[in-house]
Amino acid sequence: MTGTSKPKNKFLMLLKNDFLASARVISLFYIALIILFGVFGICALLGGGDSISAEFASKLTTARNVSIVLSILVSFLLIFVTFFFVVYDFFKSLFSPQGYLSFTLPVSSNQLLGSKVIVYGGWMLLSYAAFMLTSVYLMNYTADEVIGMEKISLVESLLTMLGDFPSTTQIIAYLVYMVLMFFVIFLSFVSIVYFSITVSHVRLLQKHSVVASIVIFFVTALVFLWISFKMTDIVNFVMVFNDDKTLSFGILSPTEYLVGNQLGMEVTPGFAFLVLDIIMFFATSYIMHKKVNLK
């Protein structure tokens, strides 16, 4: 056919368009953060020179301190903006009149949902990482002068927790564990939000969808926590950082690994959340496909 385009992977197109829809606002905060980091960097660089006047040095210090405060503020706002978009875009693109377009695209409801989970789960993780890195880096950099403390090191704090200098394997395992746990937590948050909004748009609850979605969100979150506690009670799978700088895995109670003053990371809650996320994904997709009623 003349003028028609080549077939495209529809799931990639969903990812692209969900990313573009969210990036138009979220990216502004990242740009602001980059600009503030630039101001901070320039001030730090110029402030270190000997040839500048005291008055100029004072202005640089003020500008640097303002950029630090604003950077932390912007990175903090970023988390809220991302959270807002997780809710807003999902509702707007699927359950407002835009749903007439989204639900008639030649894609499955699994793909519609999967794209949003990946894009917004990714944004949530990135926004949290940006906030943490901004806070840690800037506070660490300015600890000497602003707070008057010895330079605080996140790594040093972690080493203190571990009691002794850990091995490379232990550090990597710890970091992987933390990243995975945050990923699972954000994934759970997004999946519970999407489940709540979807269920609140079935015909029975549609008239009170806002109240219904809030109630369903909290009830589902409590069920998640209860199931993860129960699973941990039954099988507490733990990653233990041993004194001899090795790692071991096992089904242990907290008293067993705390006796030796060892650090133990519980794996079961994360695993439980992951399993619940998968169940929630398919439940949401099913309800979206079968039960949702577009007005």
Next chain:
Amino acid sequence: MSQIISVRNLSKSYGNHQVLSNVSFDFEGGQIIGLLGPNGSGKTSLIKILTGLINDYSGEVLIDGNKPGKISKSLVAFLPEKTYLATWMTADDAVNYIADFYDDFDKAKAMHMMDVFQLPHKQKVKTMSKGMQEKLQLLLVMCRNAKLYILDEPMGGVDPAARDFILETILKNRPEGSTILMSTHLIQDVEEIFDSIIMIGRGSLLMKDSVANITQSGKTINDIFKEVFSVDWNF
């Protein structure tokens, strides 16, 4: 020619309220079909089922031999009554969006039609008038080389001049051999374009026939519509 739409024993209810009751009909491809019925007759529910927006129903629905789903959605170009574009999009964004998902979308034609319709490429949907938004949606639908066009009240709430423009755009841009299923209240304005009609009232199929057969008696579709549905208003 194969059946472009095949509906067998279709029923749909919302709780205790039955909106479609045991509806069955078939249509061969290549026609313009009028879907007629008063408000609340079940037209919109039928359209939602055909387009894959409603999936919990009983009976069988096939679009060109496919159950409503990914394949059928790639064959159907749907124009709902509502404005469905994201308000932050520009006209160009909307064209690119549709081009991303439908392999049969003619982007070059869409860009040309935007100029013909005097739609600014960079204007955002939220700043467009209702008429401009409707033109843009019509353009997005009619620039597809689809097998089946489902148009839900395409001329509802527009002035007579706009009706002519919409009708002309649909007829001019419809690919040869394609089928159009159009629901409308404005029977007088469009009855001459229909090849067949289907009338639905209170969830039941009341009439399905070719326009040639119906008008043999000298009556218009509008007359038949009044006859069929007058019982609803005679208390």
